[in-house]
Amino acid sequence: MERIGVLTSGGDAPGMNAAIRAVVRTCVYYNITPYGIYQGYEGLIQNDIKKMDAGSVKHIIHQGGTVLKSARSLDFKTDEGMQKAWENIQKHNLDGLVVIGGDGTFTGAMEFGEKFDLPIVGIPGTIDNDIYGTDFTVGFDTAVNTVVEAVDKIRDTATSHNRLFFIEVMGRDAGFIAVYSGIAAGSEEILIPEEDRGVEKLFESLARTSKRNKSSRLVIVAEGDNNGSVYDLEEKVKDEFGDRYETKVTILGHVQRGGRPSCADRVLASRLGVIAVEALQDGKRDMMVGIRDREIRYTDFEKATKQNPKMDKELLRIADIISI
Numbered sequence: 456m457e458r459i460g461v462l463t464s465g466g467d468a469p470g471m472n473a474a475i476r477a478v479v480r481t482c483v484y485y486n487i488t489p490y491g492i493y494q495g496y497e498g499l500i501q502n503d504i505k506k507m508d509a510g511s512v513k514h515i516i517h518q519g520g521t522v523l524k525s526a527r528s529l530d531f532k533t534d535e536g537m538q539k540a541w542e543n544i545q546k547h548n549l550d551g552l553v554v555i556g557g558d559g560t561f562t563g564a565m566e567f568g569e570k571f572d573l574p575i576v577g578i579p580g581t582i583d584n585d586i587y588g589t590d591f592t593v594g595f596d597t598a599v600n601t602v603v604e605a606v607d608k609i610r611d612t613a614t615s616h617n618r619l620f621f622i623e624v625m626g627r628d629a630g631f632i633a634v635y636s637g638i639a640a641g642s643e644e645i646l647i648p649e650e651d652r653g654v655e656k657l658f659e660s661l662a663r664t665s666k667r668n669k670s671s672r673l674v675i676v677a678e679g680d681n682n683g684s685v686y687d688l689e690e691k692v693k694d695e696f697g698d699r700y701e702t703k704v705t706i707l708g709h710v711q712r713g714g715r716p717s718c719a720d721r722v723l724a725s726r727l728g729v730i731a732v733e734a735l736q737d738g739k740r741d742m743m744v745g746i747r748d749r750e751i752r753y754t755d756f757e758k759a760t761k762q763n764p765k766m767d768k769e770l771l772r773i774a775d776i777i778s779i
């Protein structure tokens with residue numbers, strides 16, 4: 456391999472910069488010329504591609520977001536878009552690509568790589584942690600820490616006013632952020648899309664703990680939960696319990712996607728960045744690199760995108776016990 460392109464695509468995640476840095480520096484280490492592709496697949500189509508060197512990625516390991524910028528390209532889903540992207544890859548003589556992102560990124564990589572016979576390796580980067588083939592995705596650890604910090608603050612005001620808070624966290628299709636932050640912040644209930652235990656479970660837990668005269672109650676709701684929005688939930692609780700609780704709703708939103716990456720995310724991103732370039736050199740393609748049980752794992756894009764990562768039922772059991 457002589458030239459490798461790197462891009463970030465889909466929702467940004469803290470630690471993406473650390474991954475870019477590792478990819479670029481590993482290329483330099485192996486005498487490969489790295490190319491940064493800006494705005495994800497959109498940059499491939501627009502020929503927004505620049506040669507990089509070890510210095511291009513200085514002082515970025517600690518920054519959130521992505522210096523290569525990101526986009527969700529609709530054009531890349533069309534034949535014309537893919538054709539233009541391929542022409543630009545040929546213009547720069549790129550021998551392979553490292554793509555950093557989530558399942559949308561990998562689906563695009565799979566189709567493109569097959570169509571034009573281009574080796575592509577992926578690095579899982581999304582705060583949602585919803586990728587099969589790795590215990591954790593780059594960005595998840597930072598995001599849950601951001602959520603826990605925010606929920607701790609909400610706890611202060613909830614306690615001061617004896618309030619019940621419904622807190623919506625990100626996770627369109629996955630409840631990992633909700634479950635981890637719910638356990639870590641000591642929430643009363645956690646509602647997630649993978650395991651719909653219904654509002655009755657929430658009612659039952661509120662009724663049970665109301666005997667304990669708790670001064671605050673926090674309910675963490677993943678945005679993809681099937682019981683309606685956090686506002687719907689608030690209404691349902693009011694219908695059931697009348698004015699027994701003073702309720703409030705907080706939607707944490709995009710604050711969860713930003714911020715300095717945690718140590719765990721920086722180390723994970725750095726490891727995966729090195730392994731991704733080495734994987735391309737070893738002739739690997741059409742697959743994602745991840746870490747499971749502390750070991751490097753390679754997972755076909757097909758499997759990484761189609762197979763849902765399992766929600767850890769044990770964590771839900773723990774959450775139920777300790778919120779009694």
Ligand code: F6P
Nearest residue numbers: 466467581582583625626627678
């Ligand atoms: O990055 C994943 C995610 O955070 C989802 O949990 C969320 O639904 C989505 O991105 C929102 O992203 P955007 O606002 O960029 O469309």
